[in-house]
């Protein structure tokens with residue numbers, strides 16, 4: 001008789017095993033946690049929110065990949081406003097950055113009227129070592145220190161550079177829940193007490 | 194040799210030379226195989242018969258690499274091939290995905306590729322699966338002796354890698370060491386191409402470095418700053434991205450951008466062209482638009498051919514044990530001349546996907562608090578404030594979370610473990626004191642039938 005090669009030997013082993021598995025039918029179905037979710041578990045359990053910040057899980061607390069963070073600056077042009085950012089974390093996290101949209105209408109040089117946010121670590125400077133904490137800190141900083149150099153809302157950026165006190169006044173006015181024309185459209189701004 | 198086998202040996206004459214004769218490179222000395230004690234290669238007709246009739250190969254992806262792989266594997270003698278792909282044929286595929294013709298546009302790639310190969314090569318069975326890889330379960334993937342990957346996405350590779358690694362079962366040796374049961378290990382050959390560059394990688398789940406072990410080596414996709422796209426576009430791609438990322442969501446807040454939809458591509462192209470004109474930028478074409486929104490890197494047919502041939506070569510060596518296989522990565526750099534170095538990806542011992550994890554045995558009535566104490570005391574873990582998650586937990590997937598969500602889970606602390614998960618369940622545990630998540634398998638010593 002031949003003594004068959006390695007893989008062939010393995011093959012018969014596998015067939016025996018499959019037969020056994022079927023006979024006993026007790027092999028537990030090993031379900032895998034998606035790699036992106038595992039990293040989110042770590043990020044979430046280690047996340048620290050400063051006073052005046054809030055996090056919500058609209059799909060329930062088991063779904064860590066979709067959540068909303070509310071930032072309430074206590075100083076600067078945007079103090080006492082409440083800005084909610086929607087996070088959608090891809091399965092490929094942290095290889096790819098989460099998608100973040102600002103849900104609150106705001107007149108801000110780095111946030112456009114559709115809620116797109118221009119924050120370097122959300123796009124070109126994203127690195128897998130960064131965390132949800134880093135992004136939230138970035139957003140907090142963006143609300144404290146708007147930056148006219150890389151504008152996403154050109155109108156806001158120009159006004160902030162030309163006349164900062166007028167810009168501040170305008171932002172404070174929007175906080176009273178007014179309407180305002182930005183570009184070609186009128187927008188309703190939320191009222192902050 | 195019986196008559197059928199003689200005929201097969203003649204038909205696959207070149208492969209037979211490798212499988213039925215010995216030679217200086219034949220694996221009689223058992224270089225680099227898994228077996229201990231070594232199982233050396235013995236040239237004989239039955240090896241050919243094995244790949245003709247018994248061995249089953251899965252090809253993942255029926256695109257540029259997949260077409261080459263199917264042709265190469267079929268002509269190497271593999272008689273039972275399955276191919277899985279969720280895409281349909283696009284007219285732009287026809288220049289290199291040579292199993293497809295113009296009449297096939299719109300049909301599933303897997304189906305058309307299978308039909309073509311079966312029409313062309315007698316006595317071969319190619320079974321197509323037109324669906325996402327995620328639609329198939331562990332039992333399905335277990336059928337194969339080897340899986341050859343011709344994919345272009347990191348996400349699909351990660352998923353498949355995790356699936357195949359999860360099939361590995363462990364056995365405890367006499368010395369108390371937990372070792373992968375070789376009959377549960379399905380080797381993977383991963384091919385990839387990007388322009389003139391390509392790679393071939395052999396992964397033995399549970400034994401050699403897996404895809405997840407080395408994920409850090411794949412840089413995230415290059416992205417352009419949003420403000421550049423919005424305010425200071427400098428090239429055609431910036432204009433296309435503006436239409437795709439900013440204009441479309443603005444005009445269709447509830448619409449979903451389908452990157453494969455020709456109508457959507459046309460819409461983006463027209464908007465991008467208008468914007469390009471406004472900024473006096475040239476180079477916005479429909480083809481460029483498709484390339485940018487679908488993130489297409491130019492595919493080069495010869496790179497696919499070279500990489501697929503090397504993959505098929507590895508598959509044959511692994512399945513037949515006839516020659517030492519690649520250990521474990523080959524880089525092909527076609528832009529720098531004929532340069533193809535090989536090197537070895539190391540395993541990450543803490544890898545969550547291919548690592549064995551730490552086994553804790555306790556009672557089914559142990560409370561969650563007590564389990565956490567065990568995790569703190571265990572010398573392999575020493576976790577001070579673990580967060581725990583499982584897939585398919587009895588009370589939801591999260592067992593316990595620290596931090597902002599902790600209040601929601603505190604009432605779990607006194608619950609007995611069997612009300613939270615089954616014996617043998619794999620827990621994913623994170624802890625601020627440990628940089629990477631850990632895999633902990635909890636078994637109940639007093640498991641009840």
Ligand SMILES: [Zn+2]
Nearest residue numbers: 403406544547
């Ligand atoms: Zn691994």
